[in-house]
Amino acid sequence: MAPSTVPTVTLNNGVEIPQLGFGVFQVPDDRTTAAVTAALETGYRSIDTAAIYGNETGVGRALAASGLPREELFVTTKLWNADQGYDATLRAFDTSLAKLGLDHVDLYLIHWPAPARDLYRDSWRALERLAQEGRIRAAGVSNFQPGHLRRLLDSATLTPAVNQIELHPGLTQADLRTFHTEHEIATEAWSPLAQGAVLDHPAVGAIATAYGKSPAQVVIRWHLQLGNIVIPKSVTPARIRQNFDVFDFALTEEEMRTVTSLDRGLRTGPHPDELN
Template identity: 55%
Template sequence: MNYITLNNNVKMPQLGLGVYKVSDEAAIDVISAAIETGYRSIDTAQFYENERGVGEAVRRSNVAREDLFITTKVWNSHQGYHKTLAAFNESMEKLGLDYLDLYLIHWPTPMYDRFVETYKALEKLYKDGRVKAIGVSNFHQEHLERLFDECEIKPVLNQVECHPYLQQKDLKAFCSEHNIFIESWSPLARGGVLEDEVIKAIAQKHHKTVAQIILRWHIQENSIVIPKSVTPSRIRENFQVFDFTLDKEDMEQIASIDRNERTGRDPNEMDML
């Protein structure tokens, strides 16, 4: 497992498990399998409605709490200073944890213009020691610049849709310049890149699966990556990306297939839904 050091000196696993659309009940077994495999980072959200399952899996684990990295996010409907603090308390009650490793704003929803006051609530939680690190998700450069201008604490990361068909090169460069990590959700484009001929050829060359090549590409792009799977064999396969390296030619070939193509919503268009 690779660890990266966030801009506040907190260490975070570079590979984690995403649990979007995993039920509370299923989350317990899925996360237990992942922890047994070696995963130490779990990414959930208020919107996913599985925080209770995540917390239960953490309690059932034989891994010490301080060795696990748990992330959750405040949903669009709960943005605003006081509503965010209430949402955090609700999430922590469901998780049953004494502290959180990372708390994120799920979407900027700029049409409501609440993300700055929402982020100020995250700053309070950080200053109060209830969360080890704070960040954002789905923020464009202009949203980050507003935080720089109006808030005190720089986000540690920006979790965005990122995969070989949406490589986010400009946003990666901007975030890198400001010591903010990119964390990739939908790292396989919801399966959309698994049939790409360029990546299939690279997979054949390295005797790896297409998914493993893509996840290794994220790692070598210096991104944090959180593939989702509920299948134990796939969970194990996704973790086996630290025993090989893509060469310069491989990375250049993957760079050439960028389409600027999203599978999800554009952050400027996302609303309360």
């Protein structure tokens, strides 16, 4: 296994998360073990899954077979909307833990606010309990808008450590990132490459050519320099390695501004106010 060279982000409770991780969204369970194994061999140590992905078992198999010490790994999974509510969250967490074959996860997220269900505050109380019991090292949310976060913070004893949101050059989420900074919530980007939609832009291509890198590497580098935690996904070993090879160059301030200027409100996934 390659040693990890990834910088870390220190969360608001002192826990460190690798800034570059590996996502397994839409990877079938029977292909997940091979993909995660390739990622671990490349040097990734942070793996991001979710109950709804149906591949926690595949992730767990790869982690067990890796021979890596548990303390070197950072594992994230997420609570699905149908399992929200205090008691249901605790049961769902136990199910995820069993599938992963672990005795704790490093980060547990409420996957969507599902505002019409109005259960995310009850779910959060369950996460606070899991954190208190040491079964999760950090508690966070995903796809929460400022309004959802404010409402959560009104009754919470624990501030979310992370909000994992759709974020890429086509959707830079500047206002939400500012809110996160003000409340010491780390920003984590899913769909960091907009499922490829931003990679064919001439401006990205020109920067890539200048550094002898791929457009995807330029966009991942942009995320890292913004301070985002980023979790690109791929099932192709060569692409998995390429996405990791982003620590030997840096974008200039002007190049950063050029990539940021591609924001056009492009969502590849649902709007968090509307998914219930």
